[in-house]
Amino acid sequence: MDLKKNYIGKALFVGGVSLTLCGQALMLSTPIMNNIVSVAHADQVAPTTTNIEIHKTMYDKADASFFEQEQNKIKNDGTQKDSTFNNKLFHYNPTTMGKVEFTLYDITDQINKVYADGKGLTGFTAGQSKEAQGRVAEISKDIEANGDKSKFLTGATVVGTKAIDGSGNVRFENVKAYDASKPQKYHYYAAVETKTPKGFVVAKAKPIVFVNPYTNPNGDGFLSTTYLYPKNNTQKLHFDLTKFAIWNKPKNSQPEEKKELEGAKFQLYRGKPGSGTKVGGVLTTDKNGKVTANNLIMGDYYFVELESSVATDNPEATTQAKVSISPIAKNDKNNKLTFSIGENGIEPNKLQGSLVDYGSPTITKELTNGVGEHKSLHIGDLAHFKSNVDVPANIMGSDWKVDATGQEAKSLPYSVFYTRDIPQLHLKDVPAERHLVIKTSDNKTTLKEGTDYQVITGKNQWFVNYVVKGVSAGDKAKLDAAAKTGDNDKIKAAINSVKSGSVSDTVAKEAGKHLNYDYDEVVTTDSPMDTDIVNDIYLIWDDGSGPREIKRTDKTITYGVHFVKESSGFMGTGIAAQKLQGAKFVVQDKRTGKWFNGWKDAKSTTTGEKQAQWVDNYKDVKEGVLTSDKDGKFSLQGFTEGDYKLREIKAPTGYQLMEETQDFQIGPNTDKKTLTTPIVVKNNEKTTMPLTGSQQLLLEVVGGVLTVTVLGGAGYWAYKKKNA
Known part of the structure; x- marks a missing residue:
């Protein structure tokens, strides 16, 4: 057999990555498989060690169907492919999407143990490539299903475990390659994603099984560094917050059960409570009381509730239709609506929370x-x-x-x-x-x-x-x-x-x-x-936000009234009326029917203030008798508003006792008005008994003179007023 043609060019499809494996001229040590006699003292051309560099890539889960199409898969040939990425494929970013680690396993011995026919992965002719591909697929599936319990990983040599760097890459150096002690003189490896952040990655990358050393695409040499491109179906995360409200209920009602609150406003912050930076815009709860913060990456977050049409931080009465913003939902160090997405990610169903706000007390x-x-x-x-x-x-x-x-x-x-x-x-x-x-x-x-x-x-x-x-x-x-x-x-x-x-x-x-x-x-x-x-x-x-207070006020008032006692004047006309001293009166409150009996002295009360006293019968009034002074004046001070009546119980000397009681009112401004224009209380003079003889004649003459004089004076006074 032509040794130059004694190679296998196989395309191994692993995790959607087309990986071409070349084993050019490395089958010379397998004479039984290929009926070829070993050549003694052959020179080693293949490298003993190489470098393996894994470039972690990612795409949004919305584009999963795009990458299932053959033409959109990366055509791996061990060389760098970064410049060929389409606009839907990106380098994995561990600073935003979480920490990823790869473990490189040397599975050479495990493969030769499982497959005892001595072919391993490379002992096949070109026409047997499907069988080789089937073995690679079997290995990959077993590792994917069983993890480190896989029969291909159990007892395998761990070359190393490394986290990807900020560019999404991880490099293993001096990895064993050509090895004359191995049955096929190759080392077989599995690159396995052994740490995957929760939530961000929909599914971890499939294991990549490959052969080392790796022939370059031209077939004229070996790659000193082999580049692999596993992909992750990824997603950014979101947080659902549900807002509830409970109002205080008046009267004898029980407090309400909590209800979803529509129209509440929230702002998401990234950082420490009280000093974070805003993420996105203001979020408003829907009819189910829910807001959703989308496109979340790694970081520390907290929600802050804002003033809205349904929630306030103002405790005053005008806002009683609103609930109070919770003390644990403010932009300060006491905020409890916090959550973190770390390098290990988080289960998406954990990204939810709730908050109950309560009606402001009044x-x-x-x-x-x-x-x-x-x-x-x-x-x-x-x-x-x-x-x-x-x-x-x-x-x-x-x-x-x-x-x-x-x-x-x-x-x-x-x-x-x-x-x-x-x-x-x-x-x-x-x-x-x-x-x-x-x-x-x-x-x-x-x-x-x-x-x-x-x-x-x-x-x-x-x-x-x-x-x-x-x-x-x-x-x-x-x-x-x-x-x-x-x-x-x-x-x-x-x-x-x-x-x-x-x-x-x-x-x-x-x-x-x-x-x-x-x-x-x-x-x-x-x-x-x-x-x-x-x-x-x-x-x-203080609900934890610091002391709050509201004030309510009510008031009372007290009133007064002033009187003046006068004679009814000449023949009851009011002309030449005289201010009368010494008239005595009692006062009845028509609302209660009781008679004012004066003020109890402050020294004898439990309050230290004088107090009004009342009796049922005016004849029992002792301390409440009002007496007109030398100017005919008397008054009431410190009374309630309402209708009252005045009863004269002793007339001034020479005057008739009032034939009827006199009604009056006390209320707003009666004190001020009657101070300058007092209520006039009149008395008629007593009627003189008839006289006889010369006394009668003398009085009639004098009386006539006086009448003429008074009437003349009254007429002159009226004339002066008219022509003034």
């Missing part, structure tokens, strides 16, 4: 015992207030879940949750008269001070602190020290600084509902008329 405040449209009160009255205080649905922590990190948890319970009541000018807090009662939303359970809440009294304001369970000794000490000072700012600072504990079990059960407050404040004696008397209540909480 508080109401209402004065319930005020009179009339303006909710007026008397000075000294107890102003009775009611408040509904929302207990946040996430008072015991916010729900969040990130499958990528295996975390499904709640954030820490609120360590700050309290109210602060601040009576403003002319309203004061008297602890003994506060009468605070706090009940659950259904009014069936009354909370216990010391168990469910702590009251801390400052200077004319007071705090109800609900974080009373599991508070650390250090936090308790801070609270106690601040309470002893009575300093409002120090108390507030101490409560806001608490980092431990939670609300009681009773309060926790009200999550998503509310608590009902009833309490009293005192209207002070020095309250001016027609001036709002204000009470503020604050709800303060």
Whole structure:
């Protein structure tokens, strides 16, 4: 046989790569297979060692069908093919798509053990190429199916395991090639992808089985470096985040179950929470509450929730239709919506998570015992207030879940949750008269001070602190020290600084509902008329974002009125009317039917303010009698708005007692208006008894003169007014 023709030119198709193996003139040592007598002392032409360089390539899974077509496969001949890549094939990038390692196995002995006919992979004539190809395919499939348990890898020599470099390449140097001690004088190798990043690679590259040394395409020499091009079907990853919402429910309703929230906005960042860089644009949740961040590569990521039409970071009442942005979804170090895709990749089904946002808590405040449209009160009255205080649905922590990190948890319970009541000018807090009662939303359970809440009294304001369970000794000490000072700012600072504990079990059960407050404040004696008397209540909480607060206000007011007592004037005309001193009156509140009995002295009240007293019968009025002064004036100050009546119980000397009571009103601006234009209360003079004789005649004459004089004066006064 012609030794120059004694070679095998075989095309081995492995993993979609056409690999031509040449064994030119290397079959001389196999005389039995080819009936050729060995030539003694033949010179060695083939290299003892060569280099093997693997160039890892990748394509998008969308192009998989493209690379299944024969014309689009790389035609490997052991030479470099990088310049022939089409626009769908790329060098694998480990910095974005994850770490890949290849292990090079010397499987020469294993092949000759499995195939005991002495042919190995190269002992075939050109006409037997299909049989050789069948062996290569069998080896590749066995390795692919069984990995390092394959019969071709078990006991094989590991040449080395290396990760691809930044260009997607890995190089093995000084790999054994020509070896006269081997049956076919070749070494057979398997290049196996032994580390593949999860998720990024749809399927790892198929094992490449090849012969070393490798004849160049011209057939006139051997390659010092053999280049191999395994391909990966790859994909970039995506993360699905689902947003849920739970609102606080008013009245006695149970809190809502969580519902998918459409319209929430998120921004994905790459890097460390609080200092990352934006990835892509703003993502908006769909009707299923889901956003998807696409085209993800290796890196550390986190989601940040943004202000939107359905979620806000503003706790004020105008935003109650929105949920509060979760404290673990902000662009700061507390962000928990984090995930990482490392060099080992990640299972795609792990790239999902969820976030629950909660309705913002609010508080109401209402004065319930005020009179009339303006909710007026008397000075000294107890102003009775009611408040509904929302207990946040996430008072015991916010729900969040990130499958990528295996975390499904709640954030820490609120360590700050309290109210602060601040009576403003002319309203004061008297602890003994506060009468605070706090009940659950259904009014069936009354909370216990010391168990469910702590009251801390400052200077004319007071705090109800609900974080009373599991508070650390250090936090308790801070609270106690601040309470002893009575300093409002120090108390507030101490409560806001608490980092431990939670609300009681009773309060926790009200999550998503509310608590009902009833309490009293005192209207002070020095309250001016027609001036709002204000009470503020604050709800303060910290969900992990820092203390937040909202304020609600209600007010009362008190009114007055002024009178002047006059005579009815000459013959009841009002002419020459005189201011009358000494008239005595009592006042009835027509709304209640009771008679004002004066003010109880402040020294004898429990509030330290004087208080209005009332009796059922005007005859029982003792301290509430109003007496006109030398200018005929008398007044009422610090009264509620409404309809009243005035009854004269003693007329001035020489005047008739008023035949009827006189109605009047007290309300907005009556004090100011009647101060300059008081309500006139008239008295008629007493009628003189008849006289006889000369006394009667004298009086008639004098009376006639006086009548003429008065009428003349009145006429002159009228003339002057008309012509003024």
